Amino acid sequence: MSYPKPLSEKTLARKYAEAGLTTKQQDFLHAFFDAAVNLYGTVPIRHLWEIYKDLSTRIDIPSIRQKDLVAFSGIARREEHSYYVFEEDELYDLDTEEPSKPLDRELVAREIMGSGYGKRMVYYQLTDAQADKPYFIPDDFLTYATTKQLSIEEKKLKDFLGRLKADAKELVDMSGHKKKSNHVGKRLSEFSFLSHHEEFQVKYLSGEIEGGPKRNEKKLNKYLEDRKGPELEKLLRDIHRKSVLGLVSPTLQLKWITSELRECGVLLSKKDLEKLVQLFMDYHNHTHLYSNRGWKPVELAQRTMRRGxxxxxxxxxxxxxxxxxxxxxxxxxxxxxxxxxxxxxx
Known part of the structure; x- marks a missing residue:
């Protein structure tokens, strides 16, 4: 079953009117869904209802009925968002002819879903990692609907990486291939760089790999868009993405970060490496993770201790x-x- 295409603004307005949702309720639900996907990555609609009920006992928010939430989720499926609202049978190969229940719909961040074979792999891994963990439901829940300012830990990591220079005159990738550097002495914020793996991906999507697929313009442009900009910004995006998913251990993340830095020509001293490890671990432990259902590792550890x-x-x-x-x-x-x-x- 393919995901439905977006509807026109006129049709969407008619559907909202038919659902009886006021402008105030619509605005709240859009912010509520955005905040939920930014914190959890994926969350079933039936759990969103429980989160709403919990939140409504603590802060002043618009009155919403369960059927309003369900109706909104159905309309949100036909809008352009940073998330999908999947029916259950779009995520799982169910051996039944019964239609999926609206409460079993699931909010899923677009970045979680891949393409082609194995497109749901990260989603399945993430839901397994989330199992049995409580949802993080802060009083300022709705502030997570928009991009928040950098945390102290993230800013320190960014500042440290921003000061690093690519001093190596010769670049060596993981396969041992060497090439001359054209950005010697520049900081990570002053040059763009594609790793050996990323260059392969570009050639693969461009149809330049013998035996590979034909050129896929849409996927190629999407990949290049994600890789564009200075190396510092690309590196931080990747660190954030890998961290919030929480599917790669901090140790493996550090191995990947140091490998990326080495490949682009950054020669880390022992002192730099120790500082990087410290700053990254501080950043990781103070980041809201999808795999923790929004909890920072330090907060979840404290909560678990209190629940002991x-x-x-x-x-x-x-x-x-x-x-x-x-x-x-x-x-x-x-x-x-x-x-x-x-x-x-x-």
């Missing part, structure tokens, strides 16, 4: 130390209280 055992019993050795005055009971209790843990003491 809330009460512990002290062993006889510690109890005896308290009796003998070697351990101050009040100080110990205060320390545990700070971590959200109570302890039993007899």
């Amino acid at each position: 055992p809330l009460t512990i019993s002290l062993g006889p050795g510690i109890q005896q130390a308290i009796k003998e005055g070697k351990i101050d009971k009040k100080e110990l209790e205060a320390m545990f209280k700070e971590k959200g843990v109570k302890f039993q003491y007899e």
Whole structure:
């Protein structure tokens, strides 16, 4: 089943009128859907309803019924967005003739879906990674509908990478192929660069690879658009994309980053490498990840700790130390209280 094409503005206006959605409700739902996809990458409509109900108990937002949310999701399928609204049978090969239920529709970021064979692979990997994790639902949920300013950690990483220079006179790719550099001494913000893998992709989509497909103008232009601009901006886009998906470990991400830098001619000193590792890990741990259903790794870890055992019993050795005055009971209790843990003491 192919995804439906966008409707005209006139037809969309008629559908919104038929659904009984006011302009205020439409504006809210557009922002609500944008925020959800920016935080989660993918989320079922039935979960969006639960998120809306949770949010409505804490902040002042327009009154929406479940049927309004469902109706909007059906209309949003026919608009141009940074996301798709898929029916269940468009995502899964269901062995049934029953039509998909509207609440089983799923909001999916466009960047998650590939093309051709395996186009849903990242989506399946992501939903597996999200399983059993709670949704991040902050009071300022709607602010995530638009691109937020760089976090402190992201700015520090960008500043560090922006100061690096490509000093190597000869470039060596992962396959050992060498070529002369034409951007010696330039910072990453001052030149564009395609890696050996990216150059292959361009040739492949251009139809220049023997035995490969014919030239695909649409896919080629899309790929070139994604790769355009200074190396710094391209690198940051890729770091962000890989991070928010959360399907590649930070260790593998660092290996890819250092490989990209080496291939474009950046010679990292030991001090630079240590700084890069520190800044990247800080950035990763403070980034809202799709795979964590919007939670930053540090926040999810803290939440998991809080949801662990809330009460512990002290062993006889510690109890005896308290009796003998070697351990101050009040100080110990205060320390545990700070971590959200109570302890039993007899």
